[in-house]
Amino acid sequence: MEETISLRELFAVLRKRLWLIVLITIIAATVSAVISFFVLTPVYQSKTQILINQAKNDQQLYNNQAIQTNVQLINTYNDIIKSPAILDKVIKELTLDRSAQSLSSQIQVSNAQNSQVAQIIVQDTSAKRATDIANTTASVFQKEVPKIMNVDNVSVLSKATLAQSASPIKPQPFLNVAIAIVVGLMVGVGLSFLLEYLDNTLKTEQDIEKLLELPVMGIVTTIKDVPRVSNVQQADLNARVPQRGEKFGS
Incomplete structure (x- = not known):
């Protein structure tokens, strides 16, 4: 069943x-x-924005092709920002006690789709140090890009600021x-x-009916132990019980 x-x-x-x-x-x-x-140690986040924009001259017009070129350059710049060529200088300038690889794990570079603005996001256990790393990374990157790419098309759009009541993100x-x-x-x-x-123990009569598929005919209730009567109590009880031919209370 x-x-x-x-x-x-x-x-x-x-x-x-x-x-x-x-x-x-x-x-x-x-x-x-x-x-x-x-x-858990609180982790703070700080971010700065950089603008990727090709320098224009009198003969060059600001067109869609130039924008697409700048957007494509962002993917390359993302890798350059997190490379030892940039982070080693950041570590030296801020006298950080960590390697470029360790610092790279704290930095995230992102940009919206088809946007020339990139965000450098830094996470650190110190709010001030996170702000310093973000600003220094953007500054060093701006200085080193002309040497690496032979183009001067990076400008800092907004710097990271340290709020007075900085709250951790995690x-x-x-x-x-x-x-x-x-x-x-x-x-x-x-x-x-x-x-x-x-739990396969039987606790109620319904459990027995389900197991045996038979109706329960009767239930044996639990009988409590009858308290024992002492000899003194028994003698007193016998004295109170009338004998045959006697009236109770005579």
Whole structure:
């Protein structure tokens, strides 16, 4: 016979193991909060913008072909910005204690589609150092491009600034705790159903009917132990019980 599970049975399982679901959720949220607030190091982000624009002369008009050339050059410039030729000078100028490869992992260069503006985005555990790296990278790149590409078509559009109340971009403790709560609920609910599925003990007469497919004819209730009576209590009880032929209370 095919078994079916009703919504009432599902809610009964959740209500039965509600303590487990709540416990797992609290543990997940607590662990996430402790790691986010006390373990993970805050990371700050700063960015600067550079403009890729070919120099024009009197005979050259500003047309779509020139724009497309500048856009295509951005892809090449992205690689140059993160190359040791630029980052080694940035490290030397800022006296950073890291390699060019390590600094390159902190820098991201991006631009919108068909845009001549590129963004140099830097992430660091120090907000001030992230700002300095972004500005220095843009400045060094602007100086070195004419030597590398034989063109002078880069200008700094906007410099990175250090806000007075800079907030880290990661970790985000409250978001992490919210995600941990959702994950904890999912794990708790899943574990509750798993434990219920693995529990094959018979607890009610309905379980017996499902297993044997026979109706239950009777139930033997639990009989509590009768308390023992001491000798003094027994003698007092015998004195209170009237003997044959006697009236009670005479």
